[in-house]
Structures are given as structure tokens and as C-alpha cells.
Amino acid sequence: MKGYKGKIVSVNLTDGEVHNVPLSEELAKEYIGGSGIAAKIFIDHYKPDLTPFSPDNPLIFMTGPLAGTKVPSTSRFTVSALSPLTGIWGESNSGGYFAAKLKFAGYDGIVVTGKSDIPVYLYITPDKIEIRDASNYWGMDTYKTEDALKENLGKNGEILAIGPAGENLVLYASIVNRKGHLSGRAGMGAVMGSKNLKAIVVEGEEPVEVADPERLDGILKEILPYYRESITVLSLRESGTNSSFDLGIQMGDVPIKNWGLGEWDKAEHLGPSPYKETIQRGIDTCYNCPVACKRIVEVNDGPYSIEKGPGPEYETVCAFGTMLLIDDLKFISKVNDFANKMGFDTITAGSTIAFLMDLYDHGFITKDDVDGVNLEWGNKEAVLELVKKIPTKEGMGALLAEGSKKIAEKLGKGKEFLTTVKGLEVPMHDPRGNFGLAIGYATSVRGGCHVSSLVYPATAGFAYFPEIPELADFGDPLSNESKAALAAKANDFGMFFHNSAIWCILGGSVLNATEIVNIFNVVTGFDFTIEDILEKGEKIWFLKRGISHLFGMRAKDDKLPAKIVTPLKEGPTAGFAPNADEQLEEFYKLRSVDSETGLPKKEKLLSLNLTKLSDLLYNKNT
Amino acid sequence: MAVFKDSEELKNVLVGFFNKLASDETIAPNFVKSKLVIRFNYREPDLSLTLDMSSGKDLVVTINDGEKVPEVDMDMKADIAHKFWLGKLNLTMAITRRQMVVRGPVPKILAFLPALKPTYQMYKDYLKETGHEDLVE
Ligand code: SF4
Numbered sequence: 001m002k003g004y005k006g007k008i009v010s011v012n013l014t015d016g017e018v019h020n021v022p023l024s025e026e027l028a029k030e031y032i033g034g035s036g037i038a039a040k041i042f043i044d045h046y047k048p049d050l051t052p053f054s055p056d057n058p059l060i061f062m063t064g065p066l067a068g069t070k071v072p073s074t075s076r077f078t079v080s081a082l083s084p085l086t087g088i089w090g091e092s093n094s095g096g097y098f099a100a101k102l103k104f105a106g107y108d109g110i111v112v113t114g115k116s117d118i119p120v121y122l123y124i125t126p127d128k129i130e131i132r133d134a135s136n137y138w139g140m141d142t143y144k145t146e147d148a149l150k151e152n153l154g155k156n157g158e159i160l161a162i163g164p165a166g167e168n169l170v171l172y173a174s175i176v177n178r179k180g181h182l183s184g185r186a187g188m189g190a191v192m193g194s195k196n197l198k199a200i201v202v203e204g205e206e207p208v209e210v211a212d213p214e215r216l217d218g219i220l221k222e223i224l225p226y227y228r229e230s231i232t233v234l235s236l237r238e239s240g241t242n243s244s245f246d247l248g249i250q251m252g253d254v255p256i257k258n259w260g261l262g263e264w265d266k267a268e269h270l271g272p273s274p275y276k277e278t279i280q281r282g283i284d285t286c287y288n289c290p291v292a293c294k295r296i297v298e299v300n301d302g303p304y305s306i307e308k309g310p311g312p313e314y315e316t317v318c319a320f321g322t323m324l325l326i327d328d329l330k331f332i333s334k335v336n337d338f339a340n341k342m343g344f345d346t347i348t349a350g351s352t353i354a355f356l357m358d359l360y361d362h363g364f365i366t367k368d369d370v371d372g373v374n375l376e377w378g379n380k381e382a383v384l385e386l387v388k389k390i391p392t393k394e395g396m397g398a399l400l401a402e403g404s405k406k407i408a409e410k411l412g413k414g415k416e417f418l419t420t421v422k423g424l425e426v427p428m429h430d431p432r433g434n435f436g437l438a439i440g441y442a443t444s445v446r447g448g449c450h451v452s453s454l455v456y457p458a459t460a461g462f463a464y465f466p467e468i469p470e471l472a473d474f475g476d477p478l479s480n481e482s483k484a485a486l487a488a489k490a491n492d493f494g495m496f497f498h499n500s501a502i503w504c505i506l507g508g509s510v511l512n513a514t515e516i517v518n519i520f521n522v523v524t525g526f527d528f529t530i531e532d533i534l535e536k537g538e539k540i541w542f543l544k545r546g547i548s549h550l551f552g553m554r555a556k557d558d559k560l561p562a563k564i565v566t567p568l569k570e571g572p573t574a575g576f577a578p579n580a581d582e583q584l585e586e587f588y589k590l591r592s593v594d595s596e597t598g599l600p601k602k603e604k605l606l607s608l609n610l611t612k613l614s615d616l617l618y619n620k621n622t
Numbered sequence: 623m624a625v626f627k628d629s630e631e632l633k634n635v636l637v638g639f640f641n642k643l644a645s646d647e648t649i650a651p652n653f654v655k656s657k658l659v660i661r662f663n664y665r666e667p668d669l670s671l672t673l674d675m676s677s678g679k680d681l682v683v684t685i686n687d688g689e690k691v692p693e694v695d696m697d698m699k700a701d702i703a704h705k706f707w708l709g710k711l712n713l714t715m716a717i718t719r720r721q722m723v724v725r726g727p728v729p730k731i732l733a734f735l736p737a738l739k740p741t742y743q744m745y746k747d748y749l750k751e752t753g754h755e756d757l758v759e
Binding site for chain 1: 709712713714715716717718719724728729732733735736738739742
């Protein structure tokens, strides 16, 4: 089998057992890699009494067959488990350098179960898999952990580490590689922390074999010029993910004041030009990616000074900028630096604080409820004070560490100010200017997310797959028509493209579907058509969604929060809002999903050969 | 059916609009500080229109100007241009799908984008003022 290493590390931290499990060709062909294979592994580990922090919750790190090859923008991995933030299927996807190195160490993935008595880290090379004492590293932030492990083990390893947020089970804790590459969403870092697993170190130099190297070289020659010519790529290289900020403001894509305002004159202070002028010091990239969308920033004076290091992405600029009415990139860099070091997700953190500011603004909570801070919109000091309490769960931090949905449940009020879908705070892209995002958020398998499927890349316009009609022609952005069909195919192709194969959703966007499938075939030696791929993607989508059904997710959880679909009074989308219910109704029909329950029809699951899932959902005794 | 019936109509509308923009005390300074020379190459109907802001002071509009060397060159159908100035075009999508071809320094183009924000409303207002209400929707 080419592309794959054909082996997965299996570690049980309770009894210290370590195995080397073969990855069969059958599994690879059916579930591709990344979170596709992870979903299959998860269902095989499923137990009815599983909870996010139970030792049996499998934490699954998976690469794809292209990681470590010459194919640009594909050396990525996914981390999957039952999410502590949402209580359903959780996954996070990251670039950086870890995926390639894991392949060079001889493995496609790592499955961690159990819970160690003491803090440990995994040390994996082609010759050994060891569970080592990490007591000396416990309590360190992710930057110090990375530096200390490299100092002690040498610089050849690639490291994934959690920070204090993961150790203290902040429900949206992240996992960090090289200080700036984060598996941010859905709390995979907390699952790692619950197992007392501080870090994973991988080392190795074994190359990844591809099925047809000559043909691959030929294709690469054809596609590499795209990376020099594409305006999207050039913009990402020039200004990172924040390059879309100004256009986003003009199109009504950027949420402002917890999604309650359509225009804000200070937003211009957060765009790519001020970013470059005030904080940017350099650029960075992931393994073998010519795009280089990562930013290096520095703030060397004032209250928000930080050393040179990874800079905020677009999502963080909005979550701690426009969402809170803060127009200070130095401040946002400070928060970003802290979140990276402590290891937590800035989308959930920023959205949770925006939610609290809305509650404060509307008199639902007072200073007394938030450790005496004045939570007025735009109050940077208040925000920083609260953010600093998240990783340690000190005072108000204990509540903040749970995310906005659980806070609303605990307070017993304020649900109307939430921006969560299935418990996950939606990212910084507004469906009121792009109606397709409504169904995209509603049907994303991990909750409110713009990178779960290809709805966002297709409708934002930077990805184009003319071979798949539903992804190419989806009507007026401000109409509900054709959006359900778009979402169905966007989930199907997306489950393959950036979830399992695993291309970067940004770096891979220069390719069309034919090129993508060709490259995949040339690397693996498989012979799939686009149709085959769509079928496999559909199966993976049903499997992931089905896992969430096993934990109680139903149609009511597909609903969007009113806050993000209430028409705004001002701005580019004033008066517009998608009808998510109408889109969902059509989507359920297309997908053979029962609109009352949200469950897939049994026949549908059987037709996809998801027999175990069908048994678990429909034959309770199985 | 194309939005503009011929090059003459296209010229009248867009030159008039850019001249209005050039004399606007709020919008023009944000354009001219870019110091860019931008050429729009329209087709169906055909017209080449150059905005010269190289002085950093004025915005000069010329038609079918073979002399000036543009820093940014943009090719598109006139219909796409109209949709763009109405604020209804997804610029990223238009570029990805090659409905619009842009050549020029990306840093300067990105820096120029915020200046466009108020122009969409201005274009609508201009169309109404000049008896082209039918083109607004
Ligand atoms: S486009 Fe950016 S995030 Fe994606 S692989 Fe390249 S550098 Fe990494």
C-alpha cells in the first residue's frame, strides 16, 4: 500500500500497553485517512457509557496518505474523540510539521486510550514507542514544553503538547505544535489532559513511498504554477488568513458585537494593512506548503508587549476584535499569544466573552457575577482579566472554561444571546450575507463550523469544483434555493478532501476535483473516480453524524441560534437572513434523514454498509 | 441581455461615476493616496478605462489610453464591472472563476480594498441621479 505507512500506534495509558496495529488496505480504501479512519476506529471503540473524560474515550490522531509526500499543503492530521465541549463527535484539524514527522516515524496514526496515573508523554520513533514520565513538564505552557522537550531530546522531533488549559480540563483546550499550529476546536486538548498525556514526540526519517513517483512529478509540474499565480494564494501569503478581512466587512461576512451589529466604523483598524504596519514581523508556513499563510508578530512596547511569535489568524482577530468592539491588534496579539501558550481555542473563548458582554449589556448579569469586572463592550482590561483566568479556572475562569452554552444552562438565562450550534460556537462568518452558510453550520458534524464541509470555501469563492455541479452552481447567495444540495455535496467531497485525504482547505483550494482525485490516485495507487469519492465521503459524513446520534444528538440540535439568523438593521446585509429551517427540510429529504428526529433512515445506513451504526441506533440490544 | 447597450453608454456611466468619485472630498483622498494607476479592460461592450492616481493628489480618468502604464490591470465583462460597483459581486469568486482577471501587486491591491467600501452606495446614487434607476436592481 503506497502513501500509507500501514501501521497505527495503539497506546493504553492505564496499563501502559503499547501495540503496533496494522492499517489494512480495506480500511484505507473505505475511510481514506484522517477523521474518516478515526470515525471508524471510534465506532469500534464505542461503549454506551462513554463520556468525554472517561479513560475509554479514544483520542485518535490520524494523518492522510499524502502527508510527508511532495504534494503541497497536505501534511496535516486530525485529532478526534468524544468532545467535552459538545458531548458529540469532536475533531480538530491542523497543519504544522507533526503529520509529516509521524509518517517519517513509520506510522499513519496514534490511538490513545486509558488514563495514566502520572503525567506522561509519548516518544515514538521507527524503533520504539515509549510512555515516558512528563512530571517535569506538567504545568508548563506549550511554548516552554516545546522548548524543554527539544532541549532534552534534541531538535529532530516534532512535538504536540497541551498547556495548562488542557491539564485543567478547560472544555475547549487545544493541542499545539511548534507554538503556532493548533488543533483548536472542540476541546481535544482537554481529552488529552484527562488522560494525563502532556505531549507526544515523534522522530524519524523514513520517507513516504508513492505509487507512481514519475506521474506525480509530472502533475506537480503542472500545478506548482498555480501557487505563484492564484490571487487567493498571493493574498494569503501577503496577509495571512486576515487578508479577507476588508472584503468580509464589505460583504457582511464579519460578525460584529456578538452578531448584533452590521457596521462598525472602527473595523478598518483590524484589516490586513494595519496588521502589517503594527504587528507583523514575518511569515511562516506548514510542512511543504508554498502558501505560507502563517504570520509572525511582535509587540515590543506598551501593556500588550509580546515576544516575536505566531500571530493571530482572521478568526482570532474577529473573536477578540469585532465581536467585542475592540479595535486594537496589539491587544489581540497579546490574547492570541496567551491562548497559544496556555492552549485554548480563541473562537470559543472570544465568543463566550462576547456572549457575557451581551448578557451584561442587557442587564442579565452584573459586575458581581463576573468577579467585579466592568464587562462593557470594548473594555480591553476586563477582557484580559477574564481571559487570564481561563486556563487556571480561577474565579470566573471556572465558568468561562465551560464555553457559552453551558454557562447559559448554569445561569438558567440568556440563551437568546448564544451563537452555538450543537454546543460549538460558530466561527466568524455570517450566514446573513451568504445563505449557504446556514445549512453549512446546521449540518457540520462537529457543531458550528465553517471548515467541516466545503460550503464555506465554495460560497466564499476561493474554491471551485466545476466537475461537481452542486458545488459550482448554487444560486444567489441571498436565496435559500439550491443550498441544501450544495451542503450535501460539500459534506461528501469535503469529508474526503480536507478531512480524510487531508488537503489544507486553503492551500488545496487552487485545485479542481479532477486534479485532487488524480493526485490521490497517483500517490496511493488506488483508482477512484470523483463519484467513488463522493460515495465514500457520504459514508464518512453519516458515520460521524451517527456517532453523535449515539450520544443523543437529534434534529433539534441542527437548529441555528436566533442570534445569527436575525436580520440586522444596518450594514451590507441589512434586512436579510437565511431560512435555515427551509434549507434543513430540503436537506433531510435529500439525505434520507427523518425530519422529526434527525436520524438517518435505517435503509440508508445499510445501503452505505454502516451496519454497526445501524445496529447501535436501531437494535438497542446490539 | 447585457447591462450596457454599447460602449458609449458604458463610457458615459462609468466615466461620469469616476468623475463624481474624483470630486468627492471624503472618498477621493482614500483613492488617490494609493498612487496607483489602474486600467479596467471591459468587454461586451468593449472599453478601456484608466484611473491615474499616481500624483497622490488627483484621480484622472482617461479612455482607451495607450500611453499610461498601469500598475494594476483588470479584465472583465462590463456586466461584471456593473455588478461589482453595485456591491453585489463576490470578488473572490469572480477571480477564482476567472470572470475577472487581475494583474498587479497584491500588497497594493489589498491595501486599496478598504477605499472601495463607500463607493457601492455612491454608484447606486449616481445611477439614480443620472436617470439609470433601471440599472440599480
Ligand atoms: S495554506 Fe496555511 S494553513 Fe494551509 S498548509 Fe499552507 S501554511 Fe498551513
